[in-house]
Amino acid sequence: MAGILDSVNQRTQLVGQNRLELLLFKLHGRQRFGINVFKVREVLQCPRLTALPKRNAFIRGVAHIRGQAVSVIDLSMATGGKPIDDIHNRFVIIAEYNRTVQGFLVEGVERIVNINWEAVMPPPKGAGRYSYLTAVTEIDNELVEILDVEKILDEISPLSTDVSESVREQSNPQTLEDVTILVADDSTVARNQVKRALSSLGVKMEVVKNGREALDWLKAKAKEVGGDISPHVPLMVSDIEMPEMDGYTLTAEVKANPDLKKMHVILHTSLSGVFNQAMVKKVGADDFIAKFHPDELAGAVQKWLKTDEPAAQAQTST
Template sequence: MSGILDSVNQRTQLVGQNRLELLLFRLNGRQRFGINVFKVREVLQCPPLTSMPKLNTLVRGVAHIRGQTISVIDLSMATGGRRIEDLSNAFIVIAEYNRSVQGFLVGAVERIINTNWDAIMPPPQGTGRASYLTAVTEVENELIEILDVEKILNEISPLNADVSADVAEGLTTEGKEDKIIFIADDSAVARNQVKKALTTLGLEIELAKNGLEALNRLKEIAEEYGDVTNRVGVLVSDIEMPEMDGYTLTAEIKNTPQLQKLHVVLHTSLSGVFNQAMVQKVGADDFIAKFHPDELATAVQKWLMKDCE
């Protein structure tokens, strides 16, 4: 176990084309879950938790770790399960999402596995925790569930997706009224947040649930319009998505003649461990860490108005 925990920080620096590493853990039962190691700062046995007044019921307390006060969310309770009772044998996965650091209380931590995004699939309909799943995969003939952490966090502390009045007033899409904004994100919550923020631009918006779906749809548009940029102004894409991640999607776009002029903005909760070299390698035009509606709308407007080269 100590070897696994010690290796997490080193592995968070790894990025590969359409591949990922998952840290496997359990909550209360036998079901195994996975979290992208790239989002994990460290894993440690649950320290003493301090109760605070008016905390959300899903937050078991706060932990003081390396000079930082971190809220600890019971992942079992957050997904509709029983609370994790035995804190002395529990673990905290400290992760960074959407420009903030959270602790996720889990029952047990197992190991790290290497896999590819094309082995990560959308959740099947009717799965018990389907409303909290963003993807599933199979390891050793067992289903691994990948939780929609953005939905969990939004339920605990909802994000404001509204663009401020001052920024909205300065946004213009004059001359681009015939363009659409394309959004690719596997989290329904994140898709809706991005859509709400970008609706301020007053253009048609099209959505895709993963990179492969987005790529196929962009190719269809390109076939119809001769070049995808004759219809699509900007693509805003998450990085972590089932079947095809945002890095691979971007690389495919930049290597396809009818798509390569499309401006791509990568928009991801991988904020603290973002790898600028990888974004440059695949040819993305911009990177924005989730989630700040003013920053996102301003960046999309900039690339929308920039002439395709």
Template sequence: MTISNEVTMAGILDSVNQRTQLVGQNRLELLLFKLVGRQRFGINVFKVREVLQCPPLTSLPKQDPYIKGVAHIRGQTISIIDLSKATGGPEIRQTEDCFIIIAEYNRSVQGFLVSGVERITTLSWQDIMPPPEGAGKSSYLTAVTDIDGEMVSILDVEKILNEISPVSTDLSEDVVDETVGESVGDKIVMIADDSTVARNQVKRALEPLGLNLVLAKNGQDALDQLKEIANGCQNSITEKVALLISDIEMPEMDGYTLTAELKNDERTKQMPVILHTSLSGVFNNAMVEKVGAEDFIPKFHPDELATAVKKWLKLEE
């Protein structure tokens, strides 16, 4: 990640190896920022390419109301999303003193307009908690944490992006195969993701395969469910669970730690794990190998995901 000269940050780890170790220890770096008001928000540094002073923006005809304009940055034209307005808050009107967070989600690059950027802090995923129960379906939070005695909200960016540009979950005709579920029988495929939108995207994409799908809201929830199932198996959990598809970024326990826990348990080590995430970077392959996951699929391409699922269910021709 590049930080422009206008923004002073502390505690940035420049080494990919150091960052790999950080993720493997169930830890993350959170970039703290503000929208309109005093409330602080956070985004995982691994999603962030660059932070810079807001450049001049160009408006486009019939652009989405949440798009503030486009900016030309390092030879690339990037849409700039007003993150305050996109999450139901007031519009950020004056952009001269604001900042742009350039981030990569789901194989595309976006710019998020924020009113101020504070610093980067290192936390444990155990300190990242699910949003309050009363937040409701309209909430744009995927998690919350306490920093310096104040609540910091971690936004469900996948939900925001899906509302601006909905992701198709349709499979190509040649990938659809309802006999996959018949071959697996009563065994379940578990989907672990802290984003309700992302969980449902994966669920809708895999339903045409006729699978018995079970959902988990984060890594700890998935581990608890899988351990309970394993306790009811004579030998391996594969008697009842065919596959786990897990996000990496999740409160309480990330996908890497979840995978490592499962691979270190004789009852669950034989179950295939596909890590499915919007995280990008060279550390992914190293971490997948380190924790013992069978596969890594970047979000979100339904055909690629379904093809990987068929492969690890031993059904891909």
């Protein structure tokens, strides 16, 4: 198992080609789940766990791994299932999300598969466990469920979405009355976090669930305004991991389109520890913000909107 991720560092060429690699695992029974390999640091047999007083019920304990204390979350319990039993014969996926490292207790880990984001679909609408899905795909004629880890982590330890007063004071909403920011993210929790943080700046937002929806919306907007959309939509904040079309591919499509290319793009993603700076430059993104720090996101939005204030003012005066 220790060798299953040996080649992760050589896999970055997949980024920007609308492809991803999933590490497949199981919680209970035959159902397979997937996690993006770029989120994963290592996979190991569950080590000895130390119980903590007053811990969240979904955290089975803390493991000391390579000099770091890592909380180990029972993914089955966190998604409404029964606890994983016989944990010392199970596995822990060590992953980095939103600037922190977590361990996810799973029943078993299978293999890594290479797929196209176009084959990854939004989850079916419904209740129950589907509320914890961010996407689904089909592998070996079986459904693979991709969990909304950001939602799970937010339920265990909610993040503040409050922007500090000092940052809010730098905003000038009077010049932004007729412009809109486009936000693209497949996670319901992440979309709500961004909306709550940026609403305090007095900016208007259009929110979509994936890169395909974002590109379709932008093209329709360009047709509506008759060309360059940047005076109307000066900025897009996009996740990277999204079904149907990822954020890298979306950015490349935007920058290659004459009507869209003047719009600024901030990539806002939980891929913080394994982020590929060279690929961001390659696709033409203007900025990268690791999830989730409201002041950093708000500050970046203000920065790129200020570069377009003359255009916004001209649009307002017409």
